Amino acid sequence: xxxxxxxPSHQVTQMGQEVILRCVPISxxxxxxxxxxxxxxxxxxxxxxxxxxxxxxxxxxxDQFSVERPDGSNFTLKIxxxxxxxxxxxxxxxxxxxxxxxxxxxxxRLTVV
Amino acid sequence: xxxxxxxxxxxxxxxxxxxxxxxxxxxIFNTWLWYKQDxxxxxxxxxxxxxxxxxxxxxxLTAQFGITRKDSFLNISASIPSDVGIYxxxxxxxxxxxxxxxxxxxxxxxxx
Numbered sequence: 001x002x003x004x005x006x007x008p009s010h011q012v013t014q015m016g017q018e019v020i021l022r023c024v025p026i027s028x029x030x031x032x033x034x035x036x037x038x039x040x041x042x043x044x045x046x047x048x049x050x051x052x053x054x055x056x057x058x059x060x061x062x063d064q065f066s067v068e069r070p071d072g073s074n075f076t077l078k079i080x081x082x083x084x085x086x087x088x089x090x091x092x093x094x095x096x097x098x099x100x101x102x103x104x105x106x107x108x109r110l111t112v113v
Numbered sequence: 114x115x116x117x118x119x120x121x122x123x124x125x126x127x128x129x130x131x132x133x134x135x136x137x138x139x140x141i142f143n144t145w146l147w148y149k150q151d152x153x154x155x156x157x158x159x160x161x162x163x164x165x166x167x168x169x170x171x172x173x174l175t176a177q178f179g180i181t182r183k184d185s186f187l188n189i190s191a192s193i194p195s196d197v198g199i200y201x202x203x204x205x206x207x208x209x210x211x212x213x214x215x216x217x218x219x220x221x222x223x224x225x
């Protein structure tokens with residue numbers, strides 16, 4: 001069964017460093033998303049991406065964040081200068097044009113120290 | 114912005130019991146989704162609801178999209194130990210952004 005895959009599963013980084021979280025969405029999907037979940041809290045929307053551009057972003061998605069689809073398969077989230085409060089699980093999701101439900105990857109646990 | 118209230122926050126039940134949880138919103142959604150999340154894993158879609166009044170089943174799970182489009186419930190019948198996890202409702206509106214608004218989750222514990 002097709003699935004969304006994310007790498008790495010866990011990333012530890014020092015405050016101020018740049019991180020890139022990688023995702024391979026389901027192959028025939030055209031809508032891509034990043035969500036984050038701080039430990040013990042609800043899932044929060046970060047950004048949606050369609051037709052090679054951001055279609056919506058939340059207030060969390062400030063200038064430190066960027067997304068890219070560098071080739072036909074990968075979808076990346078970059079945090080330019082990480083802060084302690086960026087520590088969270090980051091989930092990538094994708095959905096098709098026909099159905100709107102999003103399918104999620106296993107997540108990347110980002111720990112900023 | 115839109116808010117989702119999910120209740121109960123947690124449940125501790127005996128194996129074999131039925132479970133019910135619900136979500137209410139301050140405004141309408143076009144789609145309601147129910148996800149389950151196991152510790153350290155990503156959310157897994159359980160049921161998607163697209164029409165007001167729609168009642169959909171997936172095995173022992175049944176979910177309904179409220180007539181007002183501002184609420185949804187999820188029932189689990191005859192619970193088993195592997196039902197343990199956190200259940201999230203999520204609402205979605207039409208449009209190209211398709212972002213999901215999430216409830217806070219219901220943590221379910223099942224005593225064998």
